[in-house]
Amino acid sequence: MVLKVFFPSCCSSADSGILIGRWLSEQSSAVVLAVVHFPFIPVQVKQYLGEVQHLTKVSLSVLGSWSNSKQEKEEGLSEFLEDLGTIFSHEPWIQISKEGDSKFWSCSTLQKHSSSPKEEEVILVYYDQRKVMLSHLHPPLDTGDGRAEDASKLSAIFDTVARSRVLFMTDRYDEGPIKLTHWQSEGVEASIIVELLKQTSVPACMLFLLSLVSGICRSRVLKFWPLSFLWSKLSTCEQLGHRLQHLQVISSNKKAQTQTQLMRKANIFVSLLIDVALGILLMSWLYRKNRIGHLADTLIPVADHVAEELQDLLQWLMGAPAGLKMNRALDQVLGRFFLYHIHLWISYIHLLSPFIEMILWYVGLSACLGLTVALSILSDIIALLTFHIYCFYVYGARLYCLKIYGLSSLWRLFRGKKWNVLRQRVDSCSYDLDQLFIGTLLFTILLFLLPTTALYYLVFTLLRLLVVIVQGLIHLLVDLIDSLPLYSLILRLCRSYRLAAGVKFRVLEQQDGKPLRLLMQINPLSYGAVVQTYRLPTYSCYPKDSWASLCKKLFLGELIYPWKHKGEKQD
Known part of the structure; x- marks a missing residue:
């Protein structure tokens, strides 16, 4: 069984703590939203998650632990992290650790309450939390090739991050019993x-x-x-x-x-x-250099010229146009009738x-x-x-x-x-x-x-x-x-991630015995699709x-x- 852990790239430099997010059991995926720093009181963390869950209607929980420690402190920290798994009791308990300055991360799972724990292959997927939260995912049409099903799985991830906006209102440096790290730790987007x-x-x-x-x-x-x-x-x-x-x-x-x-x-x-x-x-x-006066002066000569051209056209039709032999009586009646209309119109002008x-x-x-x-x-x-x-x-x-x-x-x-x-x-x-x-x-x-x-x-x-x-x-x-849709086109030009048509994954690193690390990037909508969708x-x-x-x-x-x-x- 493959476990996919979506980890925000803004938390890669966060201090050690616990991971807060949502567990998607039907997809065997875990969406990490923030990191709670040490020290903290578990009761306050549970109370805070209950308040956020009541506001956002998203089932948030403590998914695991995050370690960003040096080599000499690793033994004491690992024992403490195991004790946290007993307190919060989430299955499976995810442990992510960054070993010094190494580019390879360690990611493992614990199943303390299972009688027969299974080894799970872990894929660590990095995502830009700010872009995913502000994006609006446009699912493709169901063509029978499974793209619509994949889009529905991705929409659950996008929806989780977007609906957890309340969780991001607290900055890391705000006063309070709980210290969080998320995308706003790097600065608020809008003025x-x-x-x-x-x-x-x-x-x-x-x-x-x-x-x-x-x-x-x-x-x-x-x-x-x-x-x-x-x-x-x-x-x-x-x-x-x-x-x-x-x-x-x-x-x-x-x-x-x-x-x-x-x-x-x-x-x-x-x-x-x-x-x-x-x-x-x-x-x-129009009002510069008396252009309206010049336009009014040229309007009457243009009307006279058009009237003269119409009169010449009617005179041509009343004769033998293109050598055709017309009914002379009807031709004269129609021609004089239309010439009289032109005379009335010019008099009116x-x-x-x-x-x-x-x-x-x-x-x-x-x-x-x-x-x-x-x-x-x-x-x-x-x-x-x-x-x-x-x-x-x-x-x-x-x-x-x-x-x-x-x-x-x-x-x-x-x-x-x-x-x-x-x-x-x-x-x-x-x-x-x-x-x-x-x-x-x-x-x-x-x-x-x-x-x-x-x-x-x-x-x-x-x-x-x-x-x-x-x-x-x-x-x-x-x-x-x-x-x-000018606003949508400007948004597509300046911030293309706001209008997402899907995602693509890029391999960051792959090594035996280490979890596969991927980077999730947003594919924006094409300009034609933007015009068609928001016209x-x-x-x-x-x-x-x-x-x-x-x-x-x-x-x-x-x-x-x-x-x-x-x-x-x-x-």
Whole structure:
């Protein structure tokens, strides 16, 4: 039988004493947590372990003895250690001794209460107590090769060290009847400022602002039309609502129950902090050297240039585009209809031109709420400035869709079929001569008018897709800032042991007649696994249709709504 003893490397220079830890009988393992120095009173040690066990719910006991003595004192100390085994009566009693400056340690077991004691092979495993205590072990998936079972055994060791945090609150130099040696003997890890940041997630001065914004957003005014429509369709409102949920999470008084919830709070806090910092940098850049004034001055010429290009495109479509022969009457009607829309839009832009600089000046102030809010406002501005292109796309798509469904219905008429609305299927049907004549006439008219309508629909759909692609790139950047677990990535970069994917063992020394000495090292999670595990959810403004469904809708002329969110049904 092989006995595994996990010994903290920080106790290798501790004075002689007894070993405190947990015995894992199902794994034949002993996890040493601290060393109690001589002199001590056994009753006080038992009382102290009882108090710690009541707080941590971990069955702690005295596992054995630790000797860090010189050669001339070894005989008297060995007799005293045997007497300690009788007092604390743990089976098996582990004896670890460091012989002077030798690199080989002695580790043996005693079974004084057993009638037939057995010789056990001992493996001494060193571990970094501080790293194991602060680590969060991520078990791998059970693939059938035994990795999940090994991870469950390691999780018991990680859990024992993490839950025994109370035991590490007493330093070796603290006053008291019991003197301990553990990882804090080499210094406490965090400063006072870091510990305060762990306890409070937001400053107290933000609580009033959060309550005010939360009260406004929960008011019934936003539930009435058209405010409810604007709140659900504008990207800025969606982003503000999303960030409000984040603020409510990090300002909540409810304590995180699991490591995942704690990491989620930290990721949200860092994401908000970096988002606001980038927004303030953008705001300072905009208001420096009158860049907002230059932007307002260039907006009107750009709008005029886009209008001229659209007018030239419509003039080209009203002629003979690419040598195609179009239906002249329908072509002229559609062309003049769209030209009139462009004229109305340009008149509206010039009407707003005196107020554009003031509007941009106030819009630039919104960057202090975060870079994502500024990007969402930019997406809404693009949607408003290209609203005429969206109208062209809707008109063309509706007209094209009407003709496609009309042609498909008349095609069923020629085959003696009809669409059964109640049963949602195609049934056989007999038509008379008048119905066939009118159906043939309508089919011919729609078929010859289809190329003209299809060309307008194709051109404006491509323009609409261009605008949607630009907005999609902006929303991808917003989703990246919202969902990227920045705190976890920084933790993986600076302190990789905090996110453990497993452990590896390195042989320190091996000699006949001596216990095998191993060093347990932590394998950190990969960066891809960190992003996948701690990625934050977003509201995601992109269509959830597949590519095949999207192409089918474009071919049939059905409208594509890029603002539809997850969980919503498209009309």
